Amino acid sequence: IAGITQAPTSQILAAGRRMTLRCTQDMRHNAMYWYRQDLGLGLRLIHYSNTAGTTGKGEVPDGYSVSRANTDDFPLTLASAVPSQTSVYFCASSPVAGDTNEQFFGPGTRLTVL
Amino acid sequence: GQNIDQPTEMTATEGAIVQINCTYQTSGFNGLFWYQQHAGEAPTFLSYNVLDGLEEKGRFSSFLSRSKGYSYLLLKELQMKDSASYLCAVRDSNYQLIWGAGTKLIIKP
Numbered sequence: 558i559a560g561i562t563q564a565p566t567s568q569i570l571a572a573g574r575r576m577t578l579r580c581t582q583d584m585r586h587n588a589m590y591w592y593r594q595d596l597g598l599g600l601r602l603i604h605y606s607n608t609a610g611t612t613g614k615g616e617v618p619d620g621y622s623v624s625r626a627n628t629d630d631f632p633l634t635l636a637s638a639v640p641s642q643t644s645v646y647f648c649a650s651s652p653v654a655g656d657t658n659e660q661f662f663g664p665g666t667r668l669t670v671l
Numbered sequence: 672g673q674n675i676d677q678p679t680e681m682t683a684t685e686g687a688i689v690q691i692n693c694t695y696q697t698s699g700f701n702g703l704f705w706y707q708q709h710a711g712e713a714p715t716f717l718s719y720n721v722l723d724g725l726e727e728k729g730r731f732s733s734f735l736s737r738s739k740g741y742s743y744l745l746l747k748e749l750q751m752k753d754s755a756s757y758l759c760a761v762r763d764s765n766y767q768l769i770w771g772a773g774t775k776l777i778i779k780p
Contacts, residue, residue: 605767
């Protein structure tokens with residue numbers, strides 16, 4: 558079944574630990590995105606990639622890094638987690654960056670940093 | 672700064688009609704999206720407007736006025752399964768989506 562998968566589904570992490578959230582899509586979409594969603598706030602863009610081999614910073618990139626080695630995978634790494642990074646993280650993709658197509662979302666990763 | 676405003680919560684009755692408003696102030700405009708998000712799930716696409724006017728899709732319609740920075744989502748013949756949050760998002764001049772905080776819609780029998 559075509560779509561986006563994320564792993565893990567949820568995670569409790571000690572502050573200071575390194576963590577990588579995985580995202581894989583099989584729709585051959587060029588553009589991919591990482592968002593965080595916090596209660597009372599809209600989705601906020603962390604990082605994006607318009608095509609394999611390129612990445613860009615979104616609205617809230619500090620403390621996060623990404624890579625885009627191929628079309629399908631777009632992992633998000635927290636180098637040293639802090640409690641303010643407790644959130645639900647959504648990966649999304651769209652066929653082409655900047656066109657009229659909607660973004661398709663993965664099921665999300667619920668991360669708690671203690 | 673960029674801003675998307677939506678009501679935090681609305682309540683409606685099964686079978687009725689509800690209108691969810693969205694106003695925006697963004698650096699540039701390249702389209703407005705509405706998404707539905709059930710609790711604990713991912714957002715899913717509902718509609719897209721880039722020109723002024725009404726777009727109808729089944730029980731859901733979306734309206735846009737670019738001069739007023741305003742959109743609404745109209746849901747007709749409400750069903751219990753429509754209980755969800757509805758997210759308004761605007762694509763800005765950098766072609767990034769700016770998201771509102773969402774409107775939680777509660778449907779009562």
